[in-house]
Amino acid sequence: MAPPTFIDAEDVKRLLTMVELINAIENALRHFSMKEDGGVLQPVRTVLPVQKGFFGLMPAYSEKDDALAAKLVGFYPENKDVATHQAHILLFEPSNGVLKALIDGEVITAMRTAAASAVASKYLANPKSKVLALCGAGTQARSHYQALSVIFDFEQVMIWSRTTTSAKKLAEEIGPKAQVCMTYAEATKNADIICTMTFASKPFLKATYIKRGAHINAVGACRPDWSEIDGALMREAIVYVDSKEAALKESGDVIFSKCEVFGEVGEVVCGKKEAFPEATTVFKSLGLAIEDVVSAKLVYDKYIAERA
Numbered sequence: 001m002a003p004p005t006f007i008d009a010e011d012v013k014r015l016l017t018m019v020e021l022i023n024a025i026e027n028a029l030r031h032f033s034m035k036e037d038g039g040v041l042q043p044v045r046t047v048l049p050v051q052k053g054f055f056g057l058m059p060a061y062s063e064k065d066d067a068l069a070a071k072l073v074g075f076y077p078e079n080k081d082v083a084t085h086q087a088h089i090l091l092f093e094p095s096n097g098v099l100k101a102l103i104d105g106e107v108i109t110a111m112r113t114a115a116a117s118a119v120a121s122k123y124l125a126n127p128k129s130k131v132l133a134l135c136g137a138g139t140q141a142r143s144h145y146q147a148l149s150v151i152f153d154f155e156q157v158m159i160w161s162r163t164t165t166s167a168k169k170l171a172e173e174i175g176p177k178a179q180v181c182m183t184y185a186e187a188t189k190n191a192d193i194i195c196t197m198t199f200a201s202k203p204f205l206k207a208t209y210i211k212r213g214a215h216i217n218a219v220g221a222c223r224p225d226w227s228e229i230d231g232a233l234m235r236e237a238i239v240y241v242d243s244k245e246a247a248l249k250e251s252g253d254v255i256f257s258k259c260e261v262f263g264e265v266g267e268v269v270c271g272k273k274e275a276f277p278e279a280t281t282v283f284k285s286l287g288l289a290i291e292d293v294v295s296a297k298l299v300y301d302k303y304i305a306e307r308a
């Protein structure tokens with residue numbers, strides 16, 4: 001039997017394009033929210049608190065994609081010399097359980113999370129959105145700028161980060177439309193789309209800091225005792241999630257605020273739930289294993305095709 005293929009971060013970067021990934025993630029979110037008809041099997045992930053970080057086990061199967069995989073992801077907010085997220089994806093042959101590949105998961109985690117926010121924003125934000133606010137200037141901020149720029153034609157990108165140096169670095173990469181902000185309120189006040197992508201454990205984004213009708217992709221705060229978004233804002237906005245079951249177990253933003261969860265983004269994609277582009281909306285993202293499964297399958301199929 002052939003040994004499993006190893007696909008590293010450089011190959012993932014080379015093989016995966018944001019345009020095709022956004023399409024794949026839109027389908028994955030739709031299949032996930034179709035329940036039995038979607039052919040997705042995915043438990044809420046198991047997360048172990050380990051020393052200064054967390055270790056997540058994320059398996060899923062997609063019948064429609066004929067894909068079975070598990071991501072193992074460590075997230076260590078205090079990491080300095082190595083990335084805060086360490087991720088690996090094991091891709092299996094669904095018919096017999098044989099391990100086909102071990103694939104770098106860091107790049108996939110960065111890209112598929114941003115692709116999910118791009119899908120949510122495509123349905124929930126004002127299609128003429130011109131001002132993007134990035135709160136946080138790390139890996140997710142970079143990939144979110146890239147993914148959202150596939151859908152929207154931004155004129156201004158406002159960046160706030162706890163460390164101004166990282167905001168300045170990102171602004172230089174983005175170019176003249178980027179502006180470094182000293183406070184999060186300055187970054188968010190005129191934004192059409194706001195992405196919160198920090199390791200904050202206490203809420204910082206309040207209703208008074210945003211304009212009516214803004215869409216928020218709330219990407220950080222993936223622990224039940226962490227929040228990025230103020231409770232009043234969560235209750236005022238129309239809140240969508242990737243998985244209702246996961247949000248009620250894992251999201252401090254949802255749990256603390258006791259907000260109503262209006263629906264899953266996948267339910268909007270398949271027409272079961274309405275979108276309100278004029279209203280203030282929040283997409284509370286936690287990250288789904290099925291997003292990793294379809295991304296890993298895309299990468300693997302291309303890698304094998306190159307060598308055929």
Ligand SMILES: NC(=O)C1=CN([C@@H]2O[C@H](COP(=O)(O)OP(=O)(O)OC[C@H]3O[C@@H](n4cnc5c(N)ncnc54)[C@H](O)[C@@H]3O)[C@@H](O)[C@H]2O)C=CC1
Pocket residue numbers: 075077084085109113136137138139140141161162163166197198199200201219220221222285286287288
């Ligand atoms: N929803 C999802 O699917 C996923 C969510 N995430 C989450 O997104 C967030 C960002 O991830 P990455 O960009 O990969 O991390 P990163 O380590 O590259 O960047 C983190 C950013 O948060 C800032 N930060 C750190 N502690 C902070 C605090 N206490 N208050 C305010 N800002 C703080 C840092 O200065 C930096 O700008 C994390 O919370 C991460 O766990 C990450 C992957 C997937």
Ligand SMILES: O=C(O)C1=NCCCC1
Pocket residue numbers: 056073075085109222286287288
């Ligand atoms: O979905 C993921 O992958 C992650 N979600 C929350 C933070 C760690 C990684």
